[in-house]
Amino acid sequence: MNRRDSLKAIGLGTITAATLLEACKPNNNKLAEDTTDKTGSADPTRLPNEIERDKKLNAEKFFNDHEMATITILADIIIPKDARSGSASDAKVPDFIEFIVKDKPYNQTPMRGGLRWLDLQCLNRYDKTFVDSTSVQQMEMVNEIAYPKKAKPEMQQGVSFFNRMRDLTATGFFTTKMGLEDLGYVGNTPNKWQGVPADVLKQYGMEGV
């Protein structure tokens, strides 16, 4: 073999001259789901189709004003203000719940139906919707659906609804700055993990494990 061939063979060859042929006329046939140009984007970690999707979701409205008012009262009953931190509505949990039902539509009917179920219960007992009932009446109603193990059988749909409300409220609250501080989470920051601190190992008798 000649020197040129053997040099080429061991990877020191040169590419033969070329340029790709250009398209006859440039056009924009790119598909929306494959668009990945992020120039000009406020958040470089989001793809254009993700930004578009969230913009669309934010522009929609699912709950009406009455439903939002009911959700707000319920959320603050579930997580009230206390000595350590604010209430669910202080942490904007109702807005979070509104976004979540748009983002995850399987929540829509259970939430809408549950809210209506609750209003019917209150109308039958107090002649008023949940938001218009007195505090005492609201608490009486909530007590009927907040304890799955002792709720009456005819309250079961309410128990299901309240479980969902409780879950969404807890997630909505404890994933905010207020909630993380309340919980005492101190991670998400550069550090050196050196294992469980010595005093904690001692507390649980785990020194030798």
Added chain:
Amino acid sequence: MNDIQIKKSSTTYDAVIVGSGAGGGMAGYVLAHAGLKVLMLEAGPFFDPAKDSSQLKWPWESPRRGSSTNTRNFGDFDGAFGGWELVGEPYTTKDKTEFYWFRSRMLGGRTNHWGRISLRMGPNDFKGHHIDGLTDDWPITYDDVKPFYDKVDRMIGIYGTVENLPNEPDGIYLPPPKPRLNELFIKKGAEKAGVTVIPGRGSVLTEALPNNKDRGACFFCGQCGRSCKVYGDFSSSSCLVIPAMKTGNLKVIANAMVREVLTDQSGKATGVSYINKDDMQEYQVKAGIVILGASAGESARLLLNSKSAAHPNGLANSSNVVGKYLHDSTGSSAGGWLPQLMDRKRYNEDGVGSIHIYGPWTKDNKKLDFPRGYHIEFGGGMEMPGYGFGWGMENMNGSVPGRDGKPKEAGGFGASLKDDYRRFYGTGFGMAGRGMAIARADNYCEIDPEVVDKFGIPVLRFHYKWSDYEIKQAKHMQDTFQSIMHEMGATYGPPEGPETNYGLEAPGRIIHEVGTVRMGDDPKTSALNKWCQAHDCKNLFVVDASPFVQQGDKNATWTILALSMRTAEYILDQRKKLNV
């Protein structure tokens, strides 16, 4: 004039690589550093964790607090775009198959979001036929691959400990992260239940990698799954492709979906054709060597879609095995919480985003009703809250006394409930088995004769069923988990039962598909030789998990890296001898 043409390049690259994941990335790295001119085609967009990762974002920076979307199936901050369903890129199934196929369309592929669990296959995984006659042997042994595992360990960095277990070969290790508090409870309980627990093995730089100025040491944020801005863990994007591009010898074209491998009349590979998603135009490129690293599914699909007169059954498929012997890991899981950990002292327990401890398989199958085994991945600690935080409190707070020592009614609301979320924080833990499924010819993927994707490329059709072996293995996982959780003194639910196949995940869900272009010494029963070179086409190689003859109970990535490095070095050797 037509809007769309096929643009044929007159450049001839030394090699074209399809796919930029672990296999494609490693091949590109080795060949570019050896001076070859390499073109890499990646179906998804360019991705650089340094710029594109969501690492260190707070949960409230996502309107859905990090929960999953249809574009990020593992969470809003997850490092993978793509998922189980891609717009315009369907796959089909037949004969009541339930198969889920995950595609990470991006530079680095799945290596951006994977769990960094890095396990070498052992001697009995490469040569397992002697154990029970149920599996085919690889044409190579652990000793053939060991030098490459060693080089990969040193090059990429992996933590772990030397344990001298017979089928869990030790690597060259950085120190492992110490267990979290919940994991100490797991370790203690598992040992009482007769389950061996050792430090985890993961590709995270718990210490800086000597001689590598491009990568930073891990700073223990626990978010490997988001991919790492300082390249502190293994992603093909950060550790292989981006460094290889710096040599000036690797060109990467992203958003390029390859449709077929081109061959000449003699059957030799000459290059590939692809569609560029940025301009929706068709291109053909020429190369002296074609290397497929598109994943087990996509590489098989490419070969089957590359029919010609010289390769009437698909490229490299005179054996008819391409697409066959597809297998995924088995997987079943459980979890609970530790009442002993209520009201715990707060400290930063994020650790690494890979396993701190795990349980290798040490049982004697002669006493069991299924072959081979599985390892167990454990975890638990004071994690950063995300979507799902606090769910199911009504199943927990009625089982322990309140702060006043009195019994509490389950569920509730108000100040006392709010306090419960604080009390229970950090008590949870989980465990998951990941095991060996037996490779069978009648689990396969093939080309659907009727369906094309939005690019006009014929799609894959899957035919796959778990056998009794895998179902019984999952039952053993569930029984083992119950034992461990009992010995931990944890609170937990009943095991999964036969109605759910003992919690056995549907095929594809573990995202460890392998085996579709198997290697072997006999061209009648294998598509590739022991160098992952196609028997029927000497300048065609496959470097992802397609060549695996039989997966072990070890996650595939580390073996993909070692085999790809070995194949790339073989290519260099063969080029010197002018054989390819």
